Amino acid sequence: MTSKLARASQNLLNSAWIKPFGLLILTVVLWDLTVRIFAIPAYLIPPPKDVAVAFWNEGGMLLREAIPTTTATLGGFILSALFGIPIAMLIAGSRTVESYVYPLLVFSQSIPKVAVAPLFVVWFGFGMAPKVISAFLLGFFPVVVAGVQGFKSLDPEMRDLVRSMKASRLQAFTMVNLPYALPAIFAGLKVSVTLAVVGAVVGEFVGANSGIGFVLQRSIGNFELPTMFAALVILALISVILFWIIDLIERLTVPWHASQRHDFAATA
Amino acid sequence: MAHLRVIPSHEPKSEASAPRNMIEIRNLAKTYRTRGGDVPSLRPINLDITDGEFVAVVGPSGCGKSTLLKLVAGLIPPTEGEVQIGGVAVREPPDDVGIVFQSPVLLPWRSVLRNVMMPVEVRRLDRESHLTRARKLLSMAGLEDFQNKYPWQLSGGMQQRAAICRALVHDPKIVLMDEPFGALDAMTRERMNLELQRIHHETGKTILLITHSIPEAVFLADRVVVMSERPGAIAAIYDVTLPRPRNLDVMGHPTFIELTQRIRGHFYARGHLD
Numbered sequence: 325m326t327s328k329l330a331r332a333s334q335n336l337l338n339s340a341w342i343k344p345f346g347l348l349i350l351t352v353v354l355w356d357l358t359v360r361i362f363a364i365p366a367y368l369i370p371p372p373k374d375v376a377v378a379f380w381n382e383g384g385m386l387l388r389e390a391i392p393t394t395t396a397t398l399g400g401f402i403l404s405a406l407f408g409i410p411i412a413m414l415i416a417g418s419r420t421v422e423s424y425v426y427p428l429l430v431f432s433q434s435i436p437k438v439a440v441a442p443l444f445v446v447w448f449g450f451g452m453a454p455k456v457i458s459a460f461l462l463g464f465f466p467v468v469v470a471g472v473q474g475f476k477s478l479d480p481e482m483r484d485l486v487r488s489m490k491a492s493r494l495q496a497f498t499m500v501n502l503p504y505a506l507p508a509i510f511a512g513l514k515v516s517v518t519l520a521v522v523g524a525v526v527g528e529f530v531g532a533n534s535g536i537g538f539v540l541q542r543s544i545g546n547f548e549l550p551t552m553f554a555a556l557v558i559l560a561l562i563s564v565i566l567f568w569i570i571d572l573i574e575r576l577t578v579p580w581h582a583s584q585r586h587d588f589a590a591t592a
Numbered sequence: 593m594a595h596l597r598v599i600p601s602h603e604p605k606s607e608a609s610a611p612r613n614m615i616e617i618r619n620l621a622k623t624y625r626t627r628g629g630d631v632p633s634l635r636p637i638n639l640d641i642t643d644g645e646f647v648a649v650v651g652p653s654g655c656g657k658s659t660l661l662k663l664v665a666g667l668i669p670p671t672e673g674e675v676q677i678g679g680v681a682v683r684e685p686p687d688d689v690g691i692v693f694q695s696p697v698l699l700p701w702r703s704v705l706r707n708v709m710m711p712v713e714v715r716r717l718d719r720e721s722h723l724t725r726a727r728k729l730l731s732m733a734g735l736e737d738f739q740n741k742y743p744w745q746l747s748g749g750m751q752q753r754a755a756i757c758r759a760l761v762h763d764p765k766i767v768l769m770d771e772p773f774g775a776l777d778a779m780t781r782e783r784m785n786l787e788l789q790r791i792h793h794e795t796g797k798t799i800l801l802i803t804h805s806i807p808e809a810v811f812l813a814d815r816v817v818v819m820s821e822r823p824g825a826i827a828a829i830y831d832v833t834l835p836r837p838r839n840l841d842v843m844g845h846p847t848f849i850e851l852t853q854r855i856r857g858h859f860y861a862r863g864h865l866d
Contacts, residue, residue: 487667487685489710490714499714500699580742
């Protein structure tokens with residue numbers, strides 16, 4: 325009976341979520357201690373308790389505001405994937421396209437998105453459109469870079485094998501090239517989705533009257549630091565949940581990849 | 593030493609029932625065009641391989657052995673000359689050829705059986721009959737219990753055996769092998785050599801094997817083609833008269849030892865030991 329209990333607690337200790345959760349609690353404790361020991365005034369860093377109270381009082385409002393931010397993030401992310409993957413395919417498939425498009429793409433990435441975001445408000449007005457575009461612009465590049473890497477990393481012998489079977493371009497693509505590129509593409513998608521959250525918030529900073537970004541700006545303007553910290557926590561949660569969903573999809577799509585094999589290769 | 597070599601320009605022995613030529617290589621040359629200028633890889637070579645013959649090609653690294661194989665496989669176009677398979681010039685990868693590369697190049701998301709079936713799927717051949725054939729080949733290779741496993745769950749030798757099954761599944765007349773056992777350890781390699789000999793014996797395929805290993809070439813082949821340094825040319829061709837089936841003891845046979853030493857002499861004479 326006791327050994328059963330011991331094993332249950334052992335399992336609990338070994339489960340994947342307990343370690344980051346423990347670290348999180350430790351961080352909150354350290355935060356609280358720092359504020360107390362150094363007597364930091366609440367208008368600079370609010371103590372955790374105040375943030376918890378802000379959650380309690382304004383949780384409903386924060387969750388409501390999280391919806392447009394999440395929508396904009398997802399919109400931008402889906403556009404990143406829809407455009408990024410085919411463009412990566414073209415760049416990897418053709419030297420000509422690569423020589424024309426790739427340098428321009430890299431060049432465009434060096435333009436600070438935060439600086440051009442107000443332009444989108446001028447062009448597309450207040451509301452969803454500038455947020456989605458801003459999220460798309462931030463999320464797009466990692467998908468392309470990872471996709472190009474994935475499509476190019478095909479073993480030359482594998483390429484010869486496919487050619488020796490006289491596979492059509494479509495066959496080669498669906499049977500070999502695309503599955504080979506998927507692990508790299510997923511790596512890019514994971515970076516992209518977290519950047520898309522940043523993009524959506526930047527969009528909300530410059531031209532929106534809803535969303536977490538808007539709440540952040542308003543609360544810092546009113547010196548409501550606990551609300552602002554609560555909004556930051558919500559933002560982090562959006563990122564983590566979206567990342568986790570992509571991770572789950574990856575696990576289901578490419579269970580064969582070396583990075584996923586631990587729970588799959590029981591017979592190896 | 594010249595009297596020991598059989599110069600390729602010699603007429604092939606014409607017997608009453610001379611086996612017909614499966615592969616005919618005529619004045620075949622390849623020069624790679626690179627930014628740094630032309631790099632000749634293969635000087636014009638001539639070689640005939642008869643139906644059911646096992647020919648091994650040995651040579652120092654970078655002598656164009658792999659280029660020769662790619663030319664026969666129709667994967668790259670020749671600069672000069674041509675390769676004929678069954679009397680037809682090779683312009684694109686021919687149907688009657690199976691290829692085994694140095695690495696097994698199995699698709700990690702496909703089971704072993706589905707990897708072996710890949711050429712059938714790509715060529716849209718009859719699934720049912722080839723499935724039976726694939727299963728038979730796998731059990732011949734001792735992989736019947738592994739057909740539903742994934743490649744990365746198999747050892748290197750098993751993966752390479754699966755790759756050989758894949759090369760044989762559409763029943764090609766010719767099998768081209770580019771250093772297929774180069775990445776295996778010595779003991780696995782010997783076992784694979786025995787297996788390859790058995791496959792050759794049982795199926796009667798025409799096999800062109802590129803290898804670094806002189807003993808492997810002599811052990812397996814009917815004829816060993818020795819290539820010189822880059823740009824590659826045929827330095828000599830040796831007939832291996834050792835009786836078949838050969839077992840590993842044949843490596844102690846005086847003829848075997850003499851032949852391997854003579855072939856090795858080609859590389860020592862040029863200051864190369866490969």
